[in-house]
Amino acid sequence: MADLDFAAHNTLFATHGLHAYAAKCPPQLVNYGLRYYSRPGEKVLDPMTGSGTTLVEAKLMSRHAVGYDIDPLARLIAQVKSSRVQDGWIEQAYERIHRKTLNDIAALRSRRISTALRERATPPDFDNRDYWFDKKVSASLAILAYHITHTQMRESVRNFFWVAFSSLILAKTSVANARDIIHSRHHHWQHDETPDVVEKFAARIRSMRKQMADFCAQSWQTTGIKTDARLGDARRLRVRSETVDLIFTSPPYATALDYPRGHFLAVAWMRDVLGVSLEEYRANAPTYVGSERGRWPNEFTIDDCLEQLDLAPLILTNIAQYSSAHAKRIHRYFVDMYQVFSEIARVLKEGRHAIIVVCPSHIRRVEVPTQRVFAEIGHLHRLRLKYCHARTICLGKRILPYMQEAFGRRMDTEYVLIFQKTP
16 A cells, blocks of 8 residues: 655645645645556546646646536636646747836836826726735736736636736735635735735746746656646536546535635636636635535425435534534535535446545534545445545645634544445
């Protein structure tokens, strides 16, 4: 059995470090799954692809891959990370964007402001914009976004620049007045000095070009391999039945992260490329698997699909003794994942494998052994649990504080569940 902890491994090679993203699966773990449970040229699916780790590894290992995600920003990041973008294309377009942006900012500072420049420097209007962004930062971001949109270039290059743009905001050191921003519990934080957007964008492009060049160098022999990141819901996949050779996915933890809340400061600037307004993006947040948002029934009841299980009703009843609200949220998570498993079983070829990486939870001090519930759900869908491997999560890479007295012992073990579809 391979060591699946990967504590000392570099997880940011190729394009894996192109954009910060919460709760990313280690690429070495994906590599393990692809290496042992698929062959070159076969089709891999990640129904909850996040920032595209599975797609990148599939490309590097000569597997065709499709990834779906309900979040449009995640889909954009995954598509760029798994696409080969030539450095010469990036360089030519960047020089034009950089020159035009610098000229506009210089004119803005000298107060030579034409009507056209005023329009280019006007940021989008959204709630608390001036609380989260310094006005000079907002003007610079607006100008940069305008030139990314209107400079002539290939769409793959434009998307590359939009990922760079997003990474200025969703970063450990953001140009926004915020910290821990990639996570859903970010906080307002005032910079000592106003961030230089153009300088930071230049630095991001330099770093991202090196990463993309590394990815292209490692995948140069896989030009015939297709990877595609699509916008879609894992509970309703647009995939034909029994056409997938391997499924590898790491679903969201129950009530652990609120991606729309973590991403909204970047999404507010990216309506054109994402095809969704901030209002629409926020309105869709309750539909995410694992979301704490949404309307709940007045009374706590257990759905028929979960009544078929042994463990889930016991867990939910136990949680309901402490908090009916939390029991309803975990209940919806299990129902959502029941639907995901149904789709996994439908699209997977008979005899092939689905690898699900999951972590148990503590909900109001009640332990939720999610891996055991998933094993029962899989069994109902003809997915036999073949192996269950435990791996230690590297706590040193976690950023957020944890209130042990309120929530109980922090979970430091993740489970790699390997299912096989049976007749």
